[in-house]
Amino acid sequence: MEVLREQVERAAAGEEANYPRWVRVNALKSSVEEQLETTFSKHARAESIQDIVTKSGRHIYIDPHVPNLLAISPGMEFAKVEAYTSGKIILQDKASCFPAYLLDPRSEDGDVIDACSAPGNKTTHLAAILHDHRPEFEDAPQTIYAFEKDSRRAQTLEKMVKIAGSKDITRIGFGQDFLQVDPMAENYKDVGALLLDPSCSGSGIVGRDSMPELHLPDPPADNRGGKGKPSTANANKKKRSHDEVEERAQNVLVDDDGNETVVKSEKDLEARLEALSAFQLTLLQHAFRFPRAKKITYSTCSVHSQENERVVIRALASDIAKAKGWRILRREDQVSGMRDWPVRGLVEAAEGDEIVADACIRSYKGDGRGVMGFFVAGFVRDSIDGNDALGASIDTDGDNEGEGPYLRGDDGRILRDVVGMPVLKSTGVAVSLRGVDEGKEDGDEDEDEDEMEEDEDASSDSGTGSEDEWGGISDA
Structure with a gap:
């Protein structure tokens, strides 16, 4: 009975039955290890994607390309799964990651911009990656500016961001067109x-062309026909229905937003x-x-x-x-x-x-x-714009383009010394805890600390004022 149920569900799923259900574990709220022990504890480990879509039963496969991504056997209902409803896992195709x-x-x-954000899978993925890469000693919080010119879709984005736990670092542009954003504005400096x-x-998109074939019992015997055989008229009607759908699929182009365009040639x-x-x-x-x-x-x-x-x-x-x-x-x-x-x-x-x-x-x-x-x-590119109000061009070493001033290991993480200080590319030496203050008198150090605290307060106040002045994005 279980095998029959799987066959019916697979047939009803159409094209999508040949694909796994991709699940991204949200690093802001959970981990792969936690989900393997809880949500997917009854799933057997698969050795390949083919095992996921061909073997009966529940299987799981850890993706080798994208971190925190799992492939699940098709057919699992997620609507009432706690990890899904709480934002610990997000359904997102592998390629979309x-x-x-x-x-x-x-x-x-x-800061980061997601120019066309809804429904929010990529926006929340960006937030999770920032979380994974956050430095041990955070200098200033990063912001994700998420733009969506369709106000209705922006509401979906807002809900997604909230569920995923990335509300604090994401600012949503409700109904705001990225093309209307001024790159030189202070907000995006x-x-x-x-x-x-x-x-x-x-x-x-998978499933766009699929038409599931329903598995229904044979109709009862008709006194005017053979047992279990549909009438010729009904058969022709079904054939016409299939032809009409196929013709429509060929003549209508549906974009990723669901908008239809008639294509006649x-x-x-x-x-x-x-x-x-x-x-x-x-x-x-x-x-x-x-x-x-x-x-x-x-x-x-x-x-x-x-x-x-x-x-x-x-x-x-x-x-x-x-x-x-x-x-x-x-x-x-x-x-x-x-x-x-x-x-x-x-x-x-x-x-x-x-x-x-x-x-x-x-x-x-x-x-x-x-x-x-x-x-x-x-x-x-190797350097930011020069001769602008934001400062001079900053060049990077050609062997370490775009990776900042610190040395990194093979895994991409910043190399640190025994006390956790990052190692500079320019000198090969870790950043000093005291640096230029080593030769100063204690009184000088106290004065510098007071000045730093005042600078931090001023910086904080300045940041708050900037947020209040910006009317295009609301906290989300």
């Missing part, structure tokens, strides 16, 4: 990383993709203008090269990218999980540039890896 993980914001990157996941064709599809790619390029070029930004990820849930590699190539060739020093984040410089991901960009779509194509990350639904169709690429 790529942008925040590739961006990998750290404390030295300053410390923004060093941006995540862009704009509206797209949604051609990579290949020419219509090209026109729609061109319009989307023009918007996506504009968004990316706008992100290039933030004066202290040094890291950007651009992503879509599309399989069309017009929205993916071609946007990347056009962005790199733009005047703004060249003027401000933006370049592609090469594969060898990416975080380990993304560097090891085997599916890369299309060389032809990247106009023959193999380096750019290899830097782009792709996934395809139905290829056996259990993910939806997706694309992501990273952009970096």
Whole structure:
């Protein structure tokens, strides 16, 4: 009976039955270890994604690419699971986790922007990553500015942020269009990383084309026909229904926001993709203008090269990218999980540039890896804008681009001495606890401490005033 139930549920799930249920453990509230011992304690450990979708029973697989990500056998109902309702776990496709993980914001990157935030999976993932990378001695809290121009979707974002426990560090722009944000505004002077996941064709979304076949008992015998056989009229009616749905699926393009566009020809599809790619390029070029930004990820849930590699190539060739020093984040410089991901960009779509194509990350639904169709690429530069009100250009060592002034180990964590002080790249020596104060008299030290306390109070007051003046974002 249990096997029959699984078969019925799998058939009813349509295309989605061939995919695991991806679960991101929210590092703000829980850990993989805790969830393995509680929520998924009755799940057997699987050795591969194929085991998850083919073997009967409950199985779990720890993803080798994205930290804190689990693959669960399809069919588990999460609506009443405590870990889900409390925000300890978040249902998020593996590919959807790529942008925040590739961006990998750290404390030295300053504030972060999520340009098109709703429903909030990537926003809360950014918050979890910031939490994982938080320094032992925190200098100043980082802020995630989450923009969503659709007020209704912004409400969903707000709920998601609250449940995930990232309310304190996230400011939501209700109905605020990222393209209308001034990169030079005082509010964003410390923004060093941006995540862009704009509206797209949604051609990579799993389940968009599925039509489940219902398993129902045979109808009772009809005195006018054979036992259990449907009439010819009914059969024809069902066939027409299938044909109508298939025809509609071919003629309607549904984007990732759920908006439908009638596509009558290949020419219509090209026109729609061109319009989307023009918007996506504009968004990316706008992100290039933030004066202290040094890291950007651009992503879509599309399989069309017009929205993916071609946007990347056009962005790199733009005047703004060249003027401000933006370049592609090469594969060898990416975080380990993304560097090891085997599916890369299309060389032809990247106009023959193999380096750019290899830097782009792709996934395809139905290829056996259990993910939806997706694309992501990273952009970096070596220095912030010079000759602006925010200060002079800051260059980094070419061998340690974008990683700040401290040495890091193979795992990306800052190297520290026995008392926990970070080791400087420039000297190879840990930061001194006393530094220039060593030769001072005790009285001088006391005066300096008083001045520091006064500076901290002034800084705190200044920060509060800045928050009050900003009307575009509310605490969320």
